[in-house]
Amino acid sequence: METEPRVTLPVGILGVGVAVPSLRIDAAEIARAWSASARGSLAVPDADEDTLTLAWAASLMALDAAGVRPDQLDGLFWGTTRPPLAEGPSHVFLATALGIDRRAGGHLSSGSTHSGMDALVSAWDALGAGHVRTALVVASDALVPGPGSAVETTTGAGAAAYVLGPVAGAPGMLAYRTTDSLPVVDRYRGDGAFATSDTYDGRLFRDKVFMPLVSRVAAELCRAPGADGGTGPHDWSIADPDGRLAPALARSIGANLISAEVTGSLGDTGAPAAFLGAMTAMTAPGSFAMVAYGGGRATAVLAGSTREVPGARGALALLGAPAHTASYPQLLRSRAQLVSSGDPVPMGVPPGSAAFVRGNLEMLCLRGARCEDCGYISTPPSIHPSCAGCGGDRMTIVDLARAGTVETFVVNETMPPPFTAPLPLAVIDLDDGARVMLQGVSEDAPDLAIGDRVQLVLRRYGVERGIPVYGYKAARPPHQAGVAPSPHQTDAARPPHQAGVAPSPHQTDAARPPHQAGVAPSLRQARNRGGSR
Amino acid sequence: MSWNRVAVVGAGLVKFGELFDQSYEQMAAGAFRAAAGHVDKGFDPREVDAVVVATQRGTLWGQEGIGGNTVPSALGISGVACTRVENACPSGSDAFRVGAMMVASGVHQVVLVIGVEKMRDKSSQEGLLSRAASGHPVYNRGETAPVLFAPFATRHMHDFGTTPEMLAAVAVKNHHNGCLDPYAHFRYEVTVDQVLSSPPVCHPLRLLDCCPQTDGAAAVILTSAEDAGRYTDKPVLVAGFGVATDHPYLHEKSTFLALPATVEAARRAYAMAGLGPEDMDMAEVHDCFTITEILDIEDLGFVDKGKGGPATLDGTTSLGGRIPVNPSGGLLAKGHPIGATGVAQLVECTWQLREEGGERQVAIRNGNALQHNVGGRGSGVSVVNILTRNR
Ligand SMILES: [Zn+2]
Numbered sequence: 007m008e009t010e011p012r013v014t015l016p017v018g019i020l021g022v023g024v025a026v027p028s029l030r031i032d033a034a035e036i037a038r039a040w041s042a043s044a045r046g047s048l049a050v051p052d053a054d055e056d057t058l059t060l061a062w063a064a065s066l067m068a069l070d071a072a073g074v075r076p077d078q079l080d081g082l083f084w085g086t087t088r089p090p091l092a093e094g095p096s097h098v099f100l101a102t103a104l105g106i107d108r109r110a111g112g113h114l115s116s117g118s119t120h121s122g123m124d125a126l127v128s129a130w131d132a133l134g135a136g137h138v139r140t141a142l143v144v145a146s147d148a149l150v151p152g153p154g155s156a157v158e159t160t161t162g163a164g165a166a167a168y169v170l171g172p173v174a175g176a177p178g179m180l181a182y183r184t185t186d187s188l189p190v191v192d193r194y195r196g197d198g199a200f201a202t203s204d205t206y207d208g209r210l211f212r213d214k215v216f217m218p219l220v221s222r223v224a225a226e227l228c229r230a231p232g233a234d235g236g237t238g239p240h241d242w243s244i245a246d247p248d249g250r251l252a253p254a255l256a257r258s259i260g261a262n263l264i265s266a267e268v269t270g271s272l273g274d275t276g277a278p279a280a281f282l283g284a285m286t287a288m289t290a291p292g293s294f295a296m297v298a299y300g301g302g303r304a305t306a307v308l309a310g311s312t313r314e315v316p317g318a319r320g321a322l323a324l325l326g327a328p329a330h331t332a333s334y335p336q337l338l339r340s341r342a343q344l345v346s347s348g349d350p351v352p353m354g355v356p357p358g359s360a361a362f363v364r365g366n367l368e369m370l371c372l373r374g375a376r377c378e379d380c381g382y383i384s385t386p387p388s389i390h391p392s393c394a395g396c397g398g399d400r401m402t403i404v405d406l407a408r409a410g411t412v413e414t415f416v417v418n419e420t421m422p423p424p425f426t427a428p429l430p431l432a433v434i435d436l437d438d439g440a441r442v443m444l445q446g447v448s449e450d451a452p453d454l455a456i457g458d459r460v461q462l463v464l465r466r467y468g469v470e471r472g473i474p475v476y477g478y479k480a481a482r483p484p485h486q487a488g489v490a491p492s493p494h495q496t497d498a499a500r501p502p503h504q505a506g507v508a509p510s511p512h513q514t515d516a517a518r519p520p521h522q523a524g525v526a527p528s529l530r531q532a533r534n535r536g537g538s539r
Numbered sequence: 540m541s542w543n544r545v546a547v548v549g550a551g552l553v554k555f556g557e558l559f560d561q562s563y564e565q566m567a568a569g570a571f572r573a574a575a576g577h578v579d580k581g582f583d584p585r586e587v588d589a590v591v592v593a594t595q596r597g598t599l600w601g602q603e604g605i606g607g608n609t610v611p612s613a614l615g616i617s618g619v620a621c622t623r624v625e626n627a628c629p630s631g632s633d634a635f636r637v638g639a640m641m642v643a644s645g646v647h648q649v650v651l652v653i654g655v656e657k658m659r660d661k662s663s664q665e666g667l668l669s670r671a672a673s674g675h676p677v678y679n680r681g682e683t684a685p686v687l688f689a690p691f692a693t694r695h696m697h698d699f700g701t702t703p704e705m706l707a708a709v710a711v712k713n714h715h716n717g718c719l720d721p722y723a724h725f726r727y728e729v730t731v732d733q734v735l736s737s738p739p740v741c742h743p744l745r746l747l748d749c750c751p752q753t754d755g756a757a758a759v760i761l762t763s764a765e766d767a768g769r770y771t772d773k774p775v776l777v778a779g780f781g782v783a784t785d786h787p788y789l790h791e792k793s794t795f796l797a798l799p800a801t802v803e804a805a806r807r808a809y810a811m812a813g814l815g816p817e818d819m820d821m822a823e824v825h826d827c828f829t830i831t832e833i834l835d836i837e838d839l840g841f842v843d844k845g846k847g848g849p850a851t852l853d854g855t856t857s858l859g860g861r862i863p864v865n866p867s868g869g870l871l872a873k874g875h876p877i878g879a880t881g882v883a884q885l886v887e888c889t890w891q892l893r894e895e896g897g898e899r900q901v902a903i904r905n906g907n908a909l910q911h912n913v914g915g916r917g918s919g920v921s922v923v924n925i926l927t928r929n930r
Contacts, residue, residue: 355676362676369677385790386678394791414697414795416689417742418681428742429681433690433790443790445681456697467680477677 014183015134018176019309021072024282024321025063025165026272027051027148028449029332029340033159033273039334044159046249048273050332051148051163052448053340053426054465056474057086058096061146062103062464064165064278067324069104069142071317072169076105080138081112085125085145085277087300088195088202089116090466090474099476103370103464104142105405112141118301119147119193119245122166122277127305129170130180143168147276150341152201156208157193160248162273166281166321178288178311184226185305190215192302193247201343208248216251217258219304220244220297224259227295227306239308241294243283247274264294268325276300284309285325288318330449339426342469346423357473364388369477372408372462374440375401383440410436412458412480417451424468430454432480434462447481458482541778541812541927545639546767548774549578550886552757555724555874561754563602563657564613570653570756570879571614574886578760579771587760589620589647593634593654595627595877599661610653620647628825628914629782629922630654631881635759636780636922642761649766653758654882663752674788674916685741685749685828687789687917692743692830694795698845701833703743705848707734709829710747712857713865717872719858719899722883724753724874734829748829753874757883764930775889778814778907778927781807787919796845798831800921801838801913808923809840814907816840819862819925821891821901822909823884826869832856835911836864839923863901866891877914884910885924892928903928 026049033044051060061084069076082101089096097114111132115124122145129141146165151158173179192215195202206215228238243265246252256263265283268275275282280296287294293310311318338344355361367373368386375387382395383404392399415432418425430446432454444462446454460480467475551573553566561569575582592607607623624634631654638652674682695701710729717723729747737746760770767774783803786792793799809815816839824839826832833847841862842850850856856864867873867887870880888908890896906929913921 353676353680354674365675365677386675389675394786414690414694416686416693416744417739418683418686419739419741421681421683425681431681431686431690433792433795441790443678443788456693467677475677477680 014181016173016179016181017130017133018171018173019178019180019288019311019315020074020140020169020171020176021068021070022169022285022288022315022317022321023064023067023069023071023167024285024324025060025067025146026325026329027055027060027163028330028447029337030329031332031334031337035334036159036337040154042159046270046273048160049162049164049271049275049329050337051340054447054467054479055148056090056466057088057146057148057165058090058100058474058476059464059466060148060163060165061086061100061144061167064146064167065104065142065144067320068144068167068169068317071320073316074140074169077107079106079110079140079142081110081129081132081141082106083112083115083125083129083141083143085115085121085123085143087116087119087121087147087276088149089114099370102367103476105371106142111138118303119276119279120298120300120303120305121145122281123298123305123307126168126180126307127183133170139171141170143170145278145281147278149276150201150343152203153338153343155201156204157202160274161202162275164272164275164278164282166278166285168281177313178309178315180307180309182227182230182308183305184223184230185303186219186223186226187303188215188219190302212251212254215302216247216299217255220255220299221258223304223306224255224261224295224297227308230308239293239295241287241292242297243280243287243294244297245274245279245283245299247299249274261295272325282325285318285321287311288315289322290314348423350424351422353468353470353475357470357475372406372478373403374406376404377401381439383438385440385442406440406442407436407438408462410434410460412454412456412460413441414456415446415454417454432460434460434480444477445479447479450482454482541776541814541929543776543778543927543930544643544764545761545777546764546774547759547777547885547889547926548762548767548770549574549582549760550758550889551575551577552722552879552883552886553755554722555753555755555876555883557659558754559659563655564609566657566754566756567610567613567653567655570655570758571651574651574758574760579773580769582760582770584614584616586649587616587619587651588649589641590614590616590622590651590653591634591638591641592621592623593625593630593652593878593882594623594656595625595630599656599658601660610655626915626922627920628827628877629881629912629920630878631757631883632885632910632912632922632924633782633881635882635885635924636782638761639777639780642763648762650761651758652761652882653756654876654879655756656876656878657754658752658876659754679788683741685744688828688831689741689744690789691795691798691834692828695830695833696743698796699848701848703735704731705852706744706748706829706833707731708848708851709826709832710734710871712851713826713869713871716858716866716899717868719897720866720868720873723868723872724751725868725872744828744830750827750870750875753876755874755876755879755883757879757886759882759885759889773893773928775892775926775928776930778925779808779810779812780922780924781805781809781811782920782922783807784920785918787916789917792917797838798834798913798918798921800918801835801911801923804921804923805839805911808909808925812907812925812927814925818905818907819909820903820905820907821863821866821888822911823867823869823887824864824911825913826865826871827875827914829871831913832864832869835913836862839909839911858899858901866896866899866901881910881912881922884912885926888926892926
């Protein structure tokens with residue numbers, strides 16, 4: 007198939023972002039449970055993280071880096087192998103939580119790890135056609151491999167996001183792409199199946215599927231117009247299903263593999279893999295290639311930057327940041343593959359209820375009702391027809407600040423399924439004066455304290471009758487760099503990063519000393535309620 | 540000048556505990572017979588012309604539609620007027636207040652106030668206190684019962700230097716009192732070390748900081764103050780009461796150092812009774828968790844704000860102390876069968892004022908006793924009743 011390279015219109019990369027789940031596990035620990043061996047470390051989601059929450063965090067980081075507000079986007083292009091709902095409003099849930107205009111376009115690509123590249127290509131084409139001026143592309147995955155399967159010791163999780171726009175003046179650009187395919191059944195999950203499975207013998211996949219297909223798109227990319235005189239770019243990020251294929255391919259085509267470090271620490275992140283591995287290339291000027299594989303398809307993209315792409319350095323730091331180590335049982339619990347025999351506690355109000363139709367916007371957009379008489383902000387608005395501060399009924403719906411200070415908290419240690427202890431719950435004084443009570447994240451449980459600065463991050467509160475329910479949780483930074491920009495908040499007000507994310511052993515003394523001197527001054531709203539106090 | 544229009548002429552209860560061998564109806568009948576048997580000059584059950592039932596939730600034993608109206612038949616007095624009062628943890632104390640107002644109105648002459656709760660027909664995993672499904676489906680997800688009080692402990696410890704040892708002192712005291720109360724669920728002593736080494740439940744609270752889930756029933760018989768002499772020469776009068784609500788969600792609390800509903804309910808009750816905290820000889824207060832009793836004794840005015848911990852540690856609230864609190868063992872040791880709890884506290888106050896408290900009898904100097912509950916989502920409601928033996 008030697009044909010003339012097609013012309014591709016270049017588009018600009020305005021900013022990038024990433025997200026990684028909060029837990030890591032050594033592949034060897036998983037393998038040990040099955041009397042096998044494995045190498046490397048894997049990034050794995052906690053029970054309240056999934057592909058949507060990761061996509062949310064990466065998207066906000068990219069938008070922030072690009073200096074683009076969510077309401078300026080013409081489309082959200084989301085690629086994830088396995089969306090949170092096989093059928094359902096996955097795309098609109100993400101778009102709503104991001105604050106993207108509800109009339110904006112875009113679409114959801116899924117079905118294989120090539121879906122991230124599908125999303126990028128779709129946005130690229132929409133920009134090239136002039137239908138879209140500014141697009142958000144996010145690729146994310148938090149796949150569920152079967153326990154004991156070969157893919158279990160390689161499956162990681164993560165997300166990468168690009169804000170794409172006009173090429174003129176953009177710090178980065180997508181220049182050219184090639185794609186190819188083979189009708190093979192490699193990795194799959196049938197209708198109704200919970201876990202992803204592998205079909206082929208590893209050697210068969212390597213010799214007859216991955217290497218020939220990916221070699222072809224790579225070779226064709228090297229012949230691209232302007233691709234460094236037919237030799238192709240020096241730096242290559244190559245999605246790697248097992249941690250050994252990308253180095254082998256790079257050797258065979260004489261490329262410098264830049265994605266090996268990310269693959270080694272996060273595992274095969276699936277849909278975002280090619281993009282995560284390329285973050286390092288965008289910290290300096292130069293050209294690079296990104297190669298995605300999945301579902302019998304491979305696509306190679308020639309990209310480049312004329313200067314550091316906003317977000318790339320922060321992305322790199324986040325990819326290399328230390329994280330909490332999960333045990334294998336904890337990982338299995340978080341994936342609902344190790345389940346308590348007790349009946350799980352149902353949500354008091356099921357997701358099929360009208361309460362969720364009334365309440366989804368205020369939950370996903372994190373809204374409050376500001377009293378026009380006294381300024382008190384009641385949350386959530388739908389259950390506060392009267393001001394909790396003064397009893398008045400003249401309210402304006404507002405977006406809440408996304409950061410605040412812990413006023414008080416508990417750590418719930420005894421919880422029936424589906425909860426997993428320890429679960430912090432905290433009363434947070436937000437920076438706009440509103441107060442909320444939300445769950446915390448498990449990694450903050452050992453040493454959460456009054457006065458701690460927290461950010462509100464989107465998490466999955468539960469999967470109720472198969473339907474994921476999302477809401478915000480309070481997390482101390484650094485957690486996921488993606489923190490929703492608040493209309494009330496300037497950069498200067500962002501919380502300082504707290505040192506040391508390593509978990510300290512849970513204090514066994516009931517006494518947690520009332521340390522935390524120098525608590526940040528509380529912006530608690532004045533509570534001029536009636537009554538005698 | 541106290542209200543004193545209504546009298547308690549009989550008060551009784553069943554032994555609290557895991558009453559696996561008694562049905563809801565059997566517990567109710569046991570409490571009624573105990574109260575009737577307590578009436579000095581004899582009591583014919585048919586004299587009851589209205590019943591007020593306090594049961595917080597029938598779903599705890601699989602009876603979604605329990606309406607209280609099943610109780611009179613179980614008591615052998617089918618046909619009387621009957622109303623159920625549900626007001627969260629203060630259900631029993633509010634039923635008492637409602638019963639008193641029914642008598643004071645002149646509409647009813649002899650009112651039975653009976654609290655009944657069946658909590659252990661379901662496993663503790665399925666019980667009320669381990670469920671985390673009340674309130675908003677997302678904003679309140681994960682709020683088990685201790686979550687509604689533990690944030691106050693965190694803040695109280697932070698601001699006032701209240702220590703885990705001070706919290707533990709509440710459990711130690713109430714378990715000791717429970718050993719002296721033949722009706723208590725738990726009748727064993729605990730030490731500070733045992734409390735501090737018990738399993739964490741909801742930081743900063745540990746297992747022995749928490750009350751158990753208990754089956755139980757308690758009853759009092761009310762008449763007008765004028766009619767009381769037909770039944771007893773030692774009537775205990777309703778001196779006053781107060782009820783107050785507060786915002787039901789924790790993030791709407793004006794403070795994490797006090798329970799505003801308690802403060803306001805107490806203010807109203809003291810005003811109605813023409814009495815103050817210094818006039819009380821003892822109190823039965825809501826100690827669902829150790830921190831709750833520390834908040835209560837501050838909010839009720841027995842000790843200064845912030846001093847509840849040290850006061851417990853130094854014996855101020857012990858049986859021989861300045862203001863004995865929870866001589867019955869409290870919710871922590873006697874148990875917390877929700878609807879029955881408040882009524883049982885009023886039984887204890889009645890017995891103490893009549894100096895029928897046995898080994899746990901406190902010194903009656905002023906002749907007044909206070910009973911208190913607080914609860915609901917985010918301590919959104921509190922009831923205070925004040926009893927007196929002074930005419
Ligand atoms: Zn207001």
